[in-house]
Amino acid sequence: MNPILAGIETEYGFLVEGHGPEELVDDATLFVQSHPGQHYAGWDYRFESPRRDLRGFVLSQLATDPQDALWDSGRVRVSDAEIRSDRVLTNGARLYNDHGHPEYSTPECWSLRELVLHDLAGEEWLRRTAHSLATRLGRSVRVFKNNSDYHGASYGTHESYLVPRSLGFDRVFAACLPMLVVRQLVTGAGKVGAESGAWVDFQMSQRADFLVEVTNAETLFRRPIFNTRDEPHGPPDQWMRLHVICGDANRIPSCTARKVGLVKLALTLAAEELAPRWPIRNPVQAFQAMSRSLRDDARIDLEGGSWTTPRAILESYLDAAEQGLGLKPDTRPLAMSLLSDSSWADDLACIVGETRAVLESPELAAQRVDWRAKRGLLQMYLDSEQASWRDPIAQALELAYHDLDPEESLFDALVSAGEVDESWPPAEIERRRFEAPEGTRARLRGAIVREMASQITHLSWSKVSVLDQEWMLPPDLEVFDPLDSPTQIEEFLRKIKKAP
């Protein structure tokens, strides 16, 4: 069992008071440019390859959304670099304008604890940047951590996992696809209504309506369950990246940990050749039907005429982890167990035990799974007001759940009321606003941004050029605390500063 490096990219929804969707690209540029902290402005896109497919070919072009093209027609804009306004932060994260959304990419993290804390640090940066933009414009700004606008536009919360190329596409695909279909049961953010097909009062997944294919490399249109974009951000002969785009933006932090932990579990089982085999007959239909069923015993048809349930599939992974990997499940709340344990095996044991606990207890699930917490809250309101799921207030309340402003957010209201029990220490989150995860190349990236941003000529996930010298940053580079003696970062910076 080897640890797996992972990160999360969140495209946030946002509104500037008095502005319409036609202005979102320009507003997102201003939003990013309002980032109030220390950063390096720029990003090196020369080595990115979004059209390269894991299956060994390159697409001639990627699809775009026709509605967005209409909004853009006739508009004259500045350069791509200015529109994107990339920012690299001292914690190794990125903030930029991606298709009219402020996008925050966490730095690469080895542990689930670090990833959750950096995701929360990203939320805090978004709040502060929104405040800065509101001051600049003299208008209020609202930011939402969600994935849909109820009018057919979706924007993603993507996960990236560094996977050895030697594992191969077929093995990764077979191990992960069933997990990607069923994990929504314990990780979905929940949504009122539907944006494709017939109306549904409530569904588990924010993204299910937008999935139309099992596999492809697209992300803006014709989105797949299993995205095949092949951008490892490291030596391609050694690494590939599993780029997951079908997951939801979670407000409950342990839901974020569970979402990532379950994919790490599937990848670990793939590496050990222990992953359960589930030949789902129509994965897209199964994903969408499951989302709408709200049931853990919904029927999932398999090749050959048999069928199974989401719960059976999920439990087969947990069984394989316990029996095949010998993990002893930890049933404590994820926030508690991930904060007190630190090893890679501990991470997976926490995920296995806590997922089982959530599956077995509806009461626990209502406190730890976004779609269940949200649905319970909204149902309480609708019952009290004798309102219907079809009334506009239902989607309005759902949107308020995702509001990042604690004074407006119904998620924060649930936490304050003690209905959702999440105790991630504010001081730890605050530290991650400035500090990159230990043991990662992000530590080096962040240190260079902090110490010598003005001397950077190019910066990307895997390379840095300072004072005309270029260094590769392999993804498995281990960089530890610069306060320890003598460190890679200090040596690196000293070398750069001495360069001719």
Added chain:
Amino acid sequence: MITADRTTRRLTEEPERKHADEDGPQKPDLKKPAGPNELLKRMKNVDPDQAKKYRQRSGQ
């Protein structure tokens, strides 16, 4: 919503460097819903048309 003149949420100035031994920002001084009634009150303050007016671009 986040406004320029919000006074209930404290925003600390950006430090030159992080200080690991500090306690971090203060929690916002918010009205804390104490139970279902408070949650309902909070929900009744939500603009019922806000989702109708919410339009975004298609992202990734």
